[in-house]
Amino acid sequence: MFEARLTQSAIFKKVLDAIKDLLNEASFDCSESGIQLQAMDNSHVSLVSLTLKSDGFDKYRCDRNLTMGMNLASMSKIFKCSSNDDTVTIKAQDDADTVTFMFEAKKQDKISDYEMKLMNLDQEHLGIPETEFSCVIKMPSGEFARIVKDLSQFGESIVISCTKEGVKFSTSGDIGSANVKIAQTSNFDKEEECVSIDMQEPVTLTFACQYLNSFTKATPLTPVVQLSMSDNVPLVVEYQIPDLGHLRYYLAPKIEEDEN
């Protein structure tokens, strides 16, 4: 028996919105410690890693580990049928072929049940090594989304270069080039508006706009985003989900082509 209950169905909505651009379907691995999802997009360029800890739920019960393959578009349809402040309960039998979402309205006496067929998915699980990153940037998530959106108009890829002074996002394309520089801020009153850079070594990497734009769909989850970079390893874009866990995106950089 699996059961997980959350008073705010809005959080699930936001999580789904944040991953359904990249993934059509995904396996949710449920265990005693919580719900995990790890999946690469079709082209194997980016990876989504979602962790929802069991103690963040209002009620959580998982008697036996189970993996539920779900079509994210269908799941999203179901959650669209709920109000943001509905309480959601996700239920599944141990060997079930379906999962049930139950929404309870706060104000009125209304309970809706949605049962969805599960899928058998073919999935590759990747081992992600723990890395010490050369640069870790924390910045307002809205600001990051804005920069990525703005620069995407001018080119297909964005160069992110991080030095002690600040972070520079740049791109160039047919009409010209664009640069956005942001410096570290020392305003510690509001952590949410602060830009902080923890740098061991300067790093410059190039990434495809298309994926960065998909990542910023997670912006409504939390006001702060963390970017971690090292030379020649994938970028990690992390959004904390308050009290519940985190959503991480990994993105393979674009590589300068060598002669062979």
Add this chain to the structure above:
Amino acid sequence: MGILNLSKLLADIAPQALKEHELKTYFGRKVAIDASMCLYQFLIAVRTEGNQLTSADGETTSHLLGTFYRTIRLIENGIKPVYVFDGKPPQMKSGELNKRHEKRVEAQKALEKATEAGDVGEIDKFNKRLVKVTKLHSEEVKKLLKMMGVPYVDAPCEAEAQCAALVKAGKVYAAATEDMDALTFGSKVLLRHLTFSEARKMPIQEIHLDKVLEGLEVTQNEFIDLCILLGCDYTDSIRGIGPKRGLELIRKHKSIENILESIDTEKYPVPENWNFKGARELFQEPDIADAENIEMTWGEPDEDAMVKFLCEEKNFSEERVRNGCKKLLKAKGGSVQGRLDGFFTVLSTTPAKRKVEDKKNTPNKRGKGTKGRGRGPK
């Protein structure tokens, strides 16, 4: 022609070995293409109103047109192709080649008949059967590839075997051919439909050898014997033993020698002087060039040379050739998107249980077997 009915057998017995992907998911991959196979495809498929395309003096140009456009399409999708050309056919293939020759003679006769009768459909059908890739075709394509900056390899013998060797040596990701015997030669990954026309919207079929062996529950050597039983290019097979029966026998007896001892040769007549050992040897130790020493470089296209060759000699449209060149240059320039699986290692794969019957028979599988499955970062 590859291995008779192998792809059907795999679809039935080991469906997890077959995957379908879109072309664009192969960016950044190096792929060895069986050139003879794809030239043949071009000669058959690239036609207008049933006729091959020709230059002003009546020479066929279908193979050049096909090579030009489809190679550009691969490169535009970020794939790095290397073409592998057939060398001398092995001695043992002569039987098969004779058969093909006979068929060709027959087709020629039928064509003459059809022409007399004026049956357009029949003429077209037999015309296609008469298609043969000649040395001249290969030479012209090699010349074009060189101008396009695309490497090619001359195999000493069978191209599929050489492609497989390149995959085994880690020089390329996969062998691209329609012939299933690339697997018998030990290619870890086989791609089918890679050089098909875009208009056919055919997804690329990816076949992994390890999954094939796992699914069929045989070793590579047993697999080779199985392929010989199914029917390969090098020798005859036993009449009356089809794919299912063949697989059963191999699983039980492990080798053709043991099978021959146990089956009723009255019922299943073994071909005279059946040289299955020779065929097996060909698959195990094919005549190939040492893949380690093969250098492949993807260079810049030589636009002027291409215009001279394709437009002046072969009557291609200059505008199209120059456009194609631009595409090649564009794909060449700048940076290439890295693949995430190049950075992280695949810990485990959870295969999907595709068959509906499977689901009915084993409804209790879900949720078990989470042991050893990779979790995300903590």
